[in-house]
Every structure is written in C-alpha cells, then in structure tokens.
Amino acid sequence: MKDMDKSFRKDTETEFPLREEMRPRTVTAPDGQVIEIDPLRDYFCEEAPKVHRKSYSAIVEGFYNWARANSLWILGFGTGCGAIEMRPLMTPRFDAYRYGIQWRPTPRQANLLIISGYLSVKTLKRAIRAYEQMQQPKFVVGLGSCTINGGMYWDSYNTIKRLDDYLPVDLYIAGCMPRPEALLAGLMELKKIIRRGEAEGANKYAENFDWYKANQKSVIKDWDMPDYSW
Amino acid sequence: MDMRELIERLTSRHKLGAPIFQRPDLTFVDLTDNDRLRALLVELRDIEGFTHLVLLTAVDWIEEGKFQLTYMLNNRAANQTLGLRVYLERKDPVEFTSIHDIWPTAETYQRELREMFGINFPGSPRVMDEFILEGWTDMPPYRRDFDTLAYSQQTYRDRPGRATNDPRDHMKSKMYPEG
Numbered sequence A: 001m002k003d004m005d006k007s008f009r010k011d012t013e014t015e016f017p018l019r020e021e022m023r024p025r026t027v028t029a030p031d032g033q034v035i036e037i038d039p040l041r042d043y044f045c046e047e048a049p050k051v052h053r054k055s056y057s058a059i060v061e062g063f064y065n066w067a068r069a070n071s072l073w074i075l076g077f078g079t080g081c082g083a084i085e086m087r088p089l090m091t092p093r094f095d096a097y098r099y100g101i102q103w104r105p106t107p108r109q110a111n112l113l114i115i116s117g118y119l120s121v122k123t124l125k126r127a128i129r130a131y132e133q134m135q136q137p138k139f140v141v142g143l144g145s146c147t148i149n150g151g152m153y154w155d156s157y158n159t160i161k162r163l164d165d166y167l168p169v170d171l172y173i174a175g176c177m178p179r180p181e182a183l184l185a186g187l188m189e190l191k192k193i194i195r196r197g198e199a200e201g202a203n204k205y206a207e208n209f210d211w212y213k214a215n216q217k218s219v220i221k222d223w224d225m226p227d228y229s230w
Numbered sequence B: 001m002d003m004r005e006l007i008e009r010l011t012s013r014h015k016l017g018a019p020i021f022q023r024p025d026l027t028f029v030d031l032t033d034n035d036r037l038r039a040l041l042v043e044l045r046d047i048e049g050f051t052h053l054v055l056l057t058a059v060d061w062i063e064e065g066k067f068q069l070t071y072m073l074n075n076r077a078a079n080q081t082l083g084l085r086v087y088l089e090r091k092d093p094v095e096f097t098s099i100h101d102i103w104p105t106a107e108t109y110q111r112e113l114r115e116m117f118g119i120n121f122p123g124s125p126r127v128m129d130e131f132i133l134e135g136w137t138d139m140p141p142y143r144r145d146f147d148t149l150a151y152s153q154q155t156y157r158d159r160p161g162r163a164t165n166d167p168r169d170h171m172k173s174k175m176y177p178e179g
C-alpha cells in the first residue's frame, strides 16, 4: 500500500455550520405566546445508554440467552452491495425464516443490525441512529470486506474503513460479497455466540460510549443530532 | 442531418474550434467564445432541433489550468448527439453562466458541479445546497489536486494486516509458480 501522502493535508479547521432547522429560535404561537426552541435539546432525550446487567443466576441467564439466540429480527436496512444478497435469503430460495430469522421494517422492532457493505459517512449517520433506536439486547453483524477493512473502497474519501470503530460489531462475515450461504453460516455462528453469552456488543457500546462518540464525530462533521437518540 | 454542414453553418456566426467527428452520430466541438454559449445553445435547441440536454459534466485539466465543461445535446429526430465544450480558467472562484432556464434539468447538473468541482453557477436554483455529500468541509473532491487516498488515510483508521497484490504478478505466481 502506498504510504501516506505528505503533501496533501485535509482541512481540519473548517467547522460545518449547524443547519438552519437545528438552530435555537423563538416561535410565536397563534395565541401570542412566545416559545423558545432549541431543537437539539427539546426534540430528543439525551440519556446515555446503560449497561444491561446479567441475570442473577447463570441458569436463568443461560435460558435468556437461549431465547435470544432463537429470536433474531433483522432490521431491513441495506447499505452497499450486500443488501442484494439479503433478498434471496429472505425469500424461498434460501429461506432464512426456517431458522427463525426474520426482517422487520423499523429499528424499534428489530434486534439485529446487519451492515451489508460499504458505509458512506452519510449512511453511517443513519446507521448510528437506527442502531441506537433498537432495543436491547441488540447485535451488529458486518457483512463483506468493506465493513472489515474498507474492501475495495479502502481509498475512498467518503466511506469508512472499520465498522467496529463506530458501532460494536459482534460478528463479521467475510467476502465480497458473501453469498447467502455464507450469511446463513454466519447467522448460525451468531446464534452460538449469543448462546454462549458473548454477544455483548450493546454493553460494550454503553461502556465505551465516549470512545465511540468521539470516533463517530470525527468523521461526521455535520453532527446535528443528540449524542444518544433512543 | 449532416453534422459537417451544421458545424459549417454555425462557424459563420460563432467561434468554434475544430470539430471531432467521433462517430456518425456523435460530434464534439469547442466553443472558444464563452460569452456566446447561451446564444448558441438556444439556437441549437430552437432552430437545429437539439432539444434534449443529455448531460453537463466537467473535466479538470489541472496541467493546463482549465476546467472543461461539456454540454451534451441530442437531436432525437435526426439521431445526432453534439458535445459542446467550453473551457474555464481554473482559479478560484470558478463561476460560469447558468443554463437552468434553457433546460431545467441543468439545475441538477450544476448543483453537482458546484459540489464536486467547485464550479459555481450563480442564479441556478438551490445551487448552494448539498447535493450528495453531507457536512463536507474540504476541497471539492473531484478536483484532481484532492488526494482521495491521503484524505482517507488521514480520516479513517486502517485495520492492520491488509495486503495489496498486483493482480498481474499475483496471478502469474499462482498459475506459473516455476516462472
């Protein structure tokens, strides 16, 4: 790989201005009342995520994990090329439903976020919000080499290289693109990890919250959302 | 429609460079007088039947210090495409006349050019809005002095252990290990 080019320096000075709809303002209601609005403070709750404690007894926790492993609901959020491979997986050809794995349209009803390929910075912002809106326990799977080390977008100015810098990844499935069989094998592996009680991504996210936020903010320059948007 | 004839007819009133007859249905020609662009485009659209703007795109000739804009026009009835090229000085701020009132689709192209090449088209609707980048603060990324590899190395962390092979040497060593 070519060494870092010393002559080009990226612009680190310029701040991106806050978008107009996010700026604090005063609004006059129809009855004449004047209301101060600070969208970032008023529209969201900023409570940070909490660590989800293990159950008091190992047997109960084991039972929980068994139940979690058999209840995987994938968020239908497709990025990159990999979203295409999920279509045969959720339809009769490969039929993931027979393993109890299903897709849901909203983050509120899902507990598995599959990042299915390259993530542009713009999409990363949406992926973070989607992830944070999911209920615990929740898991993240990175699909394809783009999520592992940038893949063939390793020199792109606008796609991230390592997904685990920004979201806690429980499992990677390698390939460019992994076929549905590989996805099935990966999801079976994820089930085993969950059953062993090692799929602790969401807790890791809560524990290292500041590190994740610093990483996320270092690439998303127009950070105009709350720090944690559940 | 005979393109040679058309170019000849236009040359009598506009300053055109030497045409390139790329294919029987595709011709490129430079316009050397940038101020006459709108007049020429309107003439081509209303009189010569080039009613469709296929695309508007730019090339960064950094060595010559120029931006090239290509206005690709199509005459459907005659099945002819004409690429009209103009050259702008490559020094900031780069600005050029907007043609959104001649073809409304140009608005989108002009937004893209403003964002990716930093060529502004004052008066074009929403030209200063973000197009596909979000929160971009660096230089326009399609300019050739923007080093995308260096930018990505300064922005995103590498995972150690990534190796790059030259496809040709790699396949050669795989297929003919004896050499």
Ligand code: SF4
Pocket (backbone or CB within 6 Å): A080, A081, A082, A116, A117, A118, A143, A144, A145, A146, A147, A151, A152, A153, A175, A176, A177, A178
């Ligand atoms: S790993 Fe390959 S198939 Fe997947 S998103 Fe990246 S380039 Fe596309």
